[in-house]
Amino acid sequence: MSxxxxxxxxxxxxxxxxxxxxxxxxIRLGGCxxxxxxxxxxxxxxxxxxxxxxxxxxxxxxxxxxxxxxxITGGEPTLHPLGPLIRALQExxxxxxxxxxxxxxxxxxxxxxxxxxPKRFRPPHPAYYEVAHELKVVIHAPSDLQWAETQRNxxxxxxxxxxxxxxxxxxxxxxxxxxxQENPIWRLSLQLHRYIGIP
Ligand code: SF4
Numbered sequence: 635m636s637x638x639x640x641x642x643x644x645x646x647x648x649x650x651x652x653x654x655x656x657x658x659x660x661i662r663l664g665g666c667x668x669x670x671x672x673x674x675x676x677x678x679x680x681x682x683x684x685x686x687x688x689x690x691x692x693x694x695x696x697x698x699x700x701x702x703x704x705x706i707t708g709g710e711p712t713l714h715p716l717g718p719l720i721r722a723l724q725e726x727x728x729x730x731x732x733x734x735x736x737x738x739x740x741x742x743x744x745x746x747x748x749x750x751x752p753k754r755f756r757p758p759h760p761a762y763y764e765v766a767h768e769l770k771v772v773i774h775a776p777s778d779l780q781w782a783e784t785q786r787n788x789x790x791x792x793x794x795x796x797x798x799x800x801x802x803x804x805x806x807x808x809x810x811x812x813x814x815q816e817n818p819i820w821r822l823s824l825q826l827h828r829y830i831g832i833p
Contacts, residue, residue: 636718639664639684641677641709643692645699649827651749652768652794653731659701660833661692661719666710668735668756672774672800678709689722696728706745707733717743736762750793754781760788769793770823774800776809786819796823 641662648658665681666673673679696704704723706716712734721743723730730745736758740748750766752758769789771782779797786795797813797820799806814820827833 635688636715637686637688638692638714638719639681640687640692641675641684643695644833645696645701646833647827648703648705648731649825649832650798651770651796651823653703653747654823654826656703657701658703658705658731659696659699659728660705660707663706663708663711663714665713666708667713668710668737668753670753670772672772672802674801675709681713689719692719693722693726696723696726701728703729703731705731705733710735710737712736712738712741716741716745720745734762736766740765750789752785754778763788764790766791766793768796770796770798772798772800773806773810774803779809779813782820783817794821795819796821798823798825801825801828 641664643661645659648654648656662678664678664684666679720730720741731747732745733749736750736752737756739759740761747767748765749768749770750762751770766789769786782797797810799810814822
């Protein structure tokens, strides 16, 4: 039976991107080898040492809550074979959002929504350009804007496109705002959870 290394799980609000503001149950899986300098979940990087849980156990956490939307995040969740977990959540009637850098191939059973957040220093698997619902690029330096544009042009799935200023770079908002005004196909993503103090 499939089981997954769970770092933490909690019912909160999605803070970023297209579904920002929506109540969501978060499932954070262990393991990430991408190494973003701005990562705010570095504690999730180890692949080993977490307690593994089956989809049925994970459902038993969600069922007592009013959650209708589940976010599978990490770490980099696609390090794990997510198909059985996604299928079990969907069979429960839950809307399943996957947050991924795209470094590894998409799950064999697709979720309802893929938030694709490619990283410049780790080229994504090309399959995400076909299946992403949402493209979210973190802007860490002015040259990232051009790279974000390249990524958007590669996407054939016509995703909703977000630029997210890197939270630890004080100038990032000043680069992103005028760029969005000049290129209104992009939207602004802020990490709302940081502002309102929720996980
Ligand atoms: S891909 Fe996500 S979890 Fe991994 S280092 Fe980057 S921000 Fe952190």
